[in-house]
Amino acid sequence: MTGSRVLSFGHHQPLKVVTNDDLALMVDTSDEWIQSRVGIKTRHLATESESVQDMAAKAAENALARAGLTGAEIDQVVVATCTAVDRSPNMAARVAAAVGAGSPAAIDVNTACSGFPHALALADQCIRGGSATKALVIGVEKLSDFADWNDRSTCVLVGDGAGAAVVVASDEPEISPVTWGSVPTMGHTVRIEAPSLTFAQEGQAVYRWATTALPQLAVQACNKAGITPEDLGAVVLHQANLRIIEPLARKIGAVNAVVARDVVESGNTSAASIPLALSKLIERGEVKSGSPVLLFGFGGGLSYAGLVIRCP
CATH class of the missing domain: 3.40.47.10 (Thiolase/Chalcone synthase)
Known part of the structure; x- marks a missing residue:
């Protein structure tokens, strides 16, 4: 294999x-x-x-x-x-x-x-x-x-x-090489730290990073998969903020893609948000089997990772 x-x-x-x-x-x-x-x-x-x-x-x-x-x-x-x-x-x-x-x-x-x-x-x-x-x-x-x-x-x-x-x-790879990395100097912007152990973030800093850096990284992930954003059947970002999710699909040119908006009904579920959102899209029949789907997460750390899979 x-x-x-x-x-x-x-x-x-x-x-x-x-x-x-x-x-x-x-x-x-x-x-x-x-x-x-x-x-x-x-x-x-x-x-x-x-x-x-x-x-x-x-x-x-x-x-x-x-x-x-x-x-x-x-x-x-x-x-x-x-x-x-x-x-x-x-x-x-x-x-x-x-x-x-x-x-x-x-x-x-x-x-x-x-x-x-x-x-x-x-x-x-x-x-x-x-x-x-x-x-x-x-x-x-x-x-x-x-x-x-x-x-x-x-x-x-x-x-x-x-x-x-x-x-x-x-026999054939249906998960692309990952585009991943971090911005260590921004690690404090999303955190659960002692002694309070409560979720805290600097929302504006994360928003600015996501809206400026994320489009280029998303295109990189598509390039590693050997496709263009126009080929995508769906875009499933970390469900943090609808004001980040919707503009990104437009910025990268994913004009034919279904854009996951599960944040509206589920809120921010951190590591669960991407598989949760995609599972629902598949369950509702909104993404065709075999179509390329961009998964991209970002947040605490500040860490990010994105790859393209073929929808099961």
Whole structure:
């Protein structure tokens, strides 16, 4: 085998939906204020009894069922998250146990909002290199555990959920080489740090970076896949802000692409946002099987990663 491909996607979100009007009862905000700035209308929040592991396992089981595989057939589990509470065992090991995987390599990736494309690139490279044959790649977050519910600039953003993909070896590569990197001098702009351990960000700095640097990086990712933005069937960015997502597709010339806008109903789910959004697009039949899809994440670190896959 000379490449890898995504066989299926799956996702899970908590049942509890919180509207902007609900948040207006907690902090000084309004539906108009939130929508005008970030485009969010609702978000799903986990209950106290719903853990990161629970959401990740449910998304993984959904992806496995769609792939027609069992957990026992998986030999690598890669979980992208920045909201796992425990240091050890890692989340990948816990998810592996939950889905019945035998003895997989179990790896956590913490690059926050760009976690899923980082994790997907890692699985792709391991399969290409012969270190794995069937991988489970998951993005999952319970950001509500780390939200400052008195800070209207950040608490209105967060959502909880998980998205997963099954990646297998293939004769032809259907996952492009990754375009990834970081801006270490901007690492402080998105953070969950001691002693408060609450989510904080410098939104304007991230917005300026994303709207100026991201278009060129997105085109680079397309070039590595041997396509132009006009060839894209879908664009799935990290679902941080609708005011970043919509202009980017226009700037790079992705004129034929479906643009994921899951941020409107799910909020910012960090590492979960890309697989969650794409899984929903596929479930609704909005992206054709085989069409090229740009995945690009950015945020905490400040880290970024982007690649093009063929839609399963």
